[in-house]
Amino acid sequence: MFVLDKHGTPLQPCHAARARELLNKGRAVVHRHTPFVIRLKDRAAATSQVEGVEVGIDPGSKHTGIAVFTARGGQRRGRYSIQLNHRGALIGKKMAQRAAYRRGRRSRNLRYRAPRFDNRARPQGWLAPSLKHRVDTTVSWMDRLARWAPVQAVHVERVAFDTHLLSAGRPLEGVEYQQGTLHGYEAREYLLAKWRRACAYCGAQNVPLNIDHIHPRSNGGSDRVSNLTLACIPCNQAKSNRPVAEFLAAKPKVLARVLAQAKAPLRDAAAVNTTRWVLWRALDQRLPTHTTSGGRTKWNRTLAGLPKSHTLDALCVGKLDTIGQVVGRVLVAGCAGRGTHARTRTDTHGFPRLRMPRTKTFFGYQTGDLVRAVVPMGKNKGTHTGRVAVRATGKFDITTGHGTAQGIHHRHLRLLQRADGYAYTTHTERTPTP
Incomplete structure (x- = not known):
């Protein structure tokens, strides 16, 4: 639980049983309900020894994992976990709906308002509202945690998938995580997300999956990620070095789906890549921020024997040796908005009908x-x-x-x-x- 002194300065988080004891004895009061924060009535930060905590962030397109932990000698002990659910898809849908309403009103036989383009210049570093929302909410929660806990540093995953590396097919210079035993983690994680952790040919799940070349290398196929897919062991052996058109000749629908999905980009990866540096700059202005890669995070999680989740990925971000403690309960914070200034509801044509x-x-x-x-x-x-x-x-x-x-x-x-x-x-x- 988060703890504040009598002046509102953050102290070291404590166990729930300790917070309950302080409340029962009258030494503390409830400062906030969710996340639960108590404020001591008889202690100041100057008389307390504060070790400090660190925060790990696993940014994503739909969900962002946040983990508050203490680090001692390379071992991390989780203290609090938050899963932040974004509403970027809803914002994009509303923006498209508003644009459709405006276009419709201009094209109908109504009072005409000329299109305005001269005042639509975008400033330097402009982000689409749906993308800016992801950055703003993550930074907002970082500011909140800094008010409730003595945060010393932030570890953020720079990007889920390094698309430059995936398209180039060769390691980039000066990046440590792409060398040695971590090499290949970025491409495999990208393919697992793109093909939904299932065999592209038969749809088998929860089985070992191999990386397969859609156009075989023996026939001139490349190692680009657009030519790679996932296949279970039986399908991979049955396909061998045959072209995919020959292998799926009896399944034209599956063939069309595989070829279309191979060329389709991963929207979530594009959203994370677009906001990665904006998020890092915003966090680095507040606290010392260390960046790492998604491949490094997966490597740490695999060594610790932890399952895949947003909050566990946040706990495994950056350099670490072991995970000493995992938080059992995760707070899920869904972005619900603060309502709207509009006091009407529109019909299907964009005209106000229902009065609020x-x-x-x-x-x-x-x-x-x-x-x-x-x-x-x-x-x-x-x-x-x-x-x-x-x-x-x-x-x-x-x-x-x-x-x-x-x-x-x-x-x-x-x-x-x-x-x-x-x-x-x-x-x-x-x-x-x-």
Whole structure:
């Protein structure tokens, strides 16, 4: 648990049992509900010995893993894990929808507004809103953690897949992770993600997969990643050095799918590559930031015997010897937004139809607040903890990790935390495979 002194300065995180003891004795108060932060009433940072923590970040297109850990002599012990769920796809969809509305209004027989292009110049370093969202949310959580814990350094995965190396087919100069036993991890991880960890020819999963050349090398095929795929051992042996068109002659649909997917780029890799340096610069302005590669992360995770997950990858980012402790519960922070300024809803043609209330607060609550409702009777009898959706009638909806409870009266609610733009749930970290 995160701990602050009486002045709000972060101290060394403590165990949940220790935080419970401090609260029961009246020596601390709850500073924040999620993530759980306590503030001591009788201690200042000047009288406490603070060892400090470090943060590992595994950036991704849809999810970003964040791990808070202590490092002693090359051994890392996890203290807190967060999985940040982005909404970049939703932002891209909304931007495309808005553009379609505007184009439609211009093309119909309506009051005409000329297209405006002169004021659309993009500044240096411009990122698309869906990509900028990924950087902003990650940096925002880094700022939050720096307020709650004595963060000394940040370790961030520079990029999930080095597309320059994959297309060049040769190691880049001056990059240590591409030498020795780590060589080839980038290409294999890229192919596993692109072909969804399944055989391209028969679709077999959870079996050993070999890297296969779509156009055989014996017939002039190259080692470029666009000519590589994954094949199970039986398919790889059956195909041998035959061209894929000959091997899949009896399966024209599978042949068309394999050829199309081989040329298709990996969108998630492109999103991570686009934001990698912007994220690094933003983090390095705040704290000392060390970068590493996705191949190095996978190598560390394999040596530690840990399964694949975003938070475990964040724990394995950078140089380390061993993993001494893994956090059992992971906080999942989903980007839910803070609502909208628009007080109308549009129809399919982009015209305003549904009128929204002029105010966002009803009976002291606002949509997105974290609340706990204790309902004594009725169909919603029980305790419900989650995000609330307010109604002018006073009967609210509460979304929890198990679903949505509708029509709960406001008198049964107790406010836990004001809306901060995120929806919180937890899940159990996958245990290491035996």
